[in-house]
Amino acid sequence: MPRHDSPAALSLEGIAVTVPRRTILDIPALTLQRGEVLAVVGPNGAGKSTLLEVAALLRRPAHGEVFINDQRVTRRNALALRRQIAMVFQAPLLLDTSVLANAAAGLRFRGVPRSRAEATAREWLIRFEVDGLARRSPRGLSGGEAKRVSLARAFAVAPALLLLDEPFTALDAASRAAIIPDARAQLEATGAAAIVVTHDLDEAMALGDRLAILVGGRILQDAPPLEVIARPATLAVARLLGIHCLLPARVTERRDDLLHVSVGNQSLTLPAAGAVNSRVNDSVALVIHPGRVALGRPPDPAPPGWHALRGTVARVTPTAAGMTVHVELDRGVTITAHVAPGCAAPFDSGSAVSARFPADAIHLIGVEADGCAGNA
Amino acid sequence: MTDLWDGLREAVRLLAGGDGDVWAIILLSLRVSLTATLVSLCLGVPLGATLALARFRGRTALVGVVHAGMALPPVVAGLMVSLLLWRNGPLGDARLLYTPWAIVIAQAVIALPVVTGLTLASVQALDPRLRMQLLTLGASRVQLVWWLLREARLPLLAAVITGFGAVISEVGAAMMVGGNIRGETRVLTTATVLEVGRGHFEVAIALSMILLLVVYTVMLLLTLLQQRRPA
Structure with a gap:
């Protein structure tokens, strides 16, 4: 549930991302409170991944400002603010080291000593029920196991903002059914704000407090999911x-x-x-x-x-x-x-x-x- | 066939008999070529990683230079280094010509484009999303490059293998800048050329076999390192 008493986890103001002769993302204003989960649905090429790249401070927009925890992002503080964010991609993108070292990687980047980083990482592997794989190489993991490890790795850094790019798309139906409630529960437990980009409406409904419809780089509707479903704002949304x-x-x-x-x-x-x-x-x-x-x-x-x-x-x-x-x-x-x-x-x-x-x-x-x- | 057998017998005799000259040549070859490979790694890996990750004007032209350098004939590299180290050359005062260091420099020049080009290729072959993943895990620029190289370590070891293979086996540059001076700059390849010239074919064959044995041993060690798998 959103908490309005603390700083907004993410604010976008007047964002425009352009490629030669075309604007691929145009977001006048978007705010995400702590604990709030925004599901973003849109067709291919709608700008969903671009939105995440801007929010993850991986891509500088041509215009506009990004705020993380109410702090304006600049070239100087970008690394420090990026360390308040974690992102999970569609592919698990695990590193060629042990599962435990993977889960601890974000903390190690932040200078946390190995023993403390690995202890925290292990707790998160336990929460995602993959602690038995800690010593294994990621090479032999199933898709569902690898996804759980990548989620544990993201949660381990206690991010203020979690960005999920089609996180469950590559999984089979049974793995998805098991992992989505777990992810939702951990989001609620940590109070992290999250953006979930997906093309699966059921996934968006299961995870999002808000559902945003992104088409052609613009948000056409941003409202509680049931309201969007019952009352689509435009034909395109419907x-x-x-x-x-x-x-x-x-x-x-x-x-x-x-x-x-x-x-x-x-x-x-x-x-x-x-x-x-x-x-x-x-x-x-x-x-x-x-x-x-x-x-x-x-x-x-x-x-x-x-x-x-x-x-x-x-x-x-x-x-x-x-x-x-x-x-x-x-x-x-x-x-x-x-x-x-x-x-x-x-x-x-x-x-x-x-x-x-x-x-x-x-x-x-x-x-x-x-x-x-x-x-x- | 007889020559080959004679050569093999001679090789065993030279090695087992503890021929001081031969052991000195083997050790110098290893020392020079391993040092040259190390130098080319220290320069080539960061250079290759930068070329793979950075985008700047003239990058493609520079990559073209690196790729052309991968086909640099050792004799040309030797000539360039000779001109630099010549008594009247820009680095003449260092008096390095006809010393093992001159061979190290020439061989490093040969290996540098090989290591740079293969590093570039191995980093570019990584999933581009891995870079984004590392950044969103909070990696600084240095941590990013380190982990990308770590992910590319198998092809990077191939770069080491290729670089070492290029210099241990070359003869033109070592001859030109080292001078093949007995006890000082004579390495396995230049010694082999000399013995062929003298008509001592069984010694030349023996030296060639020793060279092959040395190369095989070093490559086996590198291969063991490369093929090691985590549990």
């Missing part, structure tokens, strides 16, 4: 989050507190509060999370207070969590529903269904000039 249920719609009427929108030749009436800027004839997109869409047979009425859209089943895709049913509404527009296994009668392709969802499941996004609402 698409990146894999929200496939984006229904193109048009505002047909705005009266009092209600907004009437048309989806194909069907219409919905929504509370206008969530769409203060939308005017009549505006194109909008409706985000409806597939998990909140229930399917029913057309004559059956929808539960009170729920909305319903009619359509025909276009495609049924089995998934690990059940089934994904794509329902084609009019004019080739598709709404998606996640159906848990065994809890619904089978829906065959071509059968008529009604897709139902509660009013609060709908989030309305204005369509930017360059975006076109459609099914991703």
Whole structure:
């Protein structure tokens, strides 16, 4: 949990990183409090690694200032401030020495005597359950073991700021499932602030107090993860989050507190509060999370207070969590529903269904000039 | 075949019989070539690491010079060092020409580009992210270079092996700057050339075999060092 009473672990102000004729990172302001974990998600080339390099003081931005623990980074104090940071890369990048010496390396760089450095390193190997490997060479370790050693090595220096670049991507599902809660627990125990860059949304949700969406070098949204998922700020964010249920719609009427929108030749009436800027004839997109869409047979009425859209089943895709049913509404527009296994009668392709969802499941996004609402 | 057998018998006789001249030549060869290799390491490793890690104007041209130097003919190196050490040359006052130090200098000039070039290649072959990892572990500039060299120690030992191999086996420079003076600057290769000239083929073959034995022993030691594995 963030602690606001102490100095911010990291502050970026007016950061711009440029390559010839192009800005690859543009962050007007970003602050990370002690104990706060920021998950950063973005497509390839969005500037995620550049952001980490700037935060790790490995790359000097063309413009802007970096503050570590409220101290402005200069050429003079860069090494001292870098020693308050630790970073874990996607590859474990262990040194060709024993596991114990690896875990102690950061402390040794800081001039800690060998015996004390190795004692601290051993404690961290114990916390990450790899102390049995202390005397081994990293060459024979499994991917999960090597990752645990590299995490222990990073935590051993008691960093104020921990930077994790796709830390669990290369691991198999079982190793990931075991290691992510351990990493989260140690982050909470030490109170270190952290940035986790990942392209895995589940990982971001499991680790982050905040979720930032980085696209084209800019942060499009930075909010608690559940809020970002429920209320993506823009179409680009929604698409990146894999929200496939984006229904193109048009505002047909705005009266009092209600907004009437048309989806194909069907219409919905929504509370206008969530769409203060939308005017009549505006194109909008409706985000409806597939998990909140229930399917029913057309004559059956929808539960009170729920909305319903009619359509025909276009495609049924089995998934690990059940089934994904794509329902084609009019004019080739598709709404998606996640159906848990065994809890619904089978829906065959071509059968008529009604897709139902509660009013609060709908989030309305204005369509930017360059975006076109459609099914991703 | 007979010559070869005679040579082998002669080699055993020279070594086992404790021929003072031969042992002096062997020891001088080792002393000169190992010193030259050490000098080239002291200069070439930092130089190669700098060329691998730093980015500055003219770097590529400098790397080109190093690579060209790796093909430097020993005779040319010998000639350059001769001109420097010549009585009227810039370093003539040191009176080093025709001393073992002159051979050390010439051989170091030969080995330096080899060690520099191979250090450069071994540091550049490391995962570039390793450098970032070391920096984010809090390494200073010196700690960074030290650990990168430590990570590259297997190919670096190859640089040592190649550098030593280049100088122990060369004859042109040693002849030109050392003069092949008996008891002073005569090394295994120059002694072999001399014996061939005199028509003493069995002695020349014996010296060659001793040279090969010396080279094999040193290389075996370096190889043992290189192939050692942590548990």
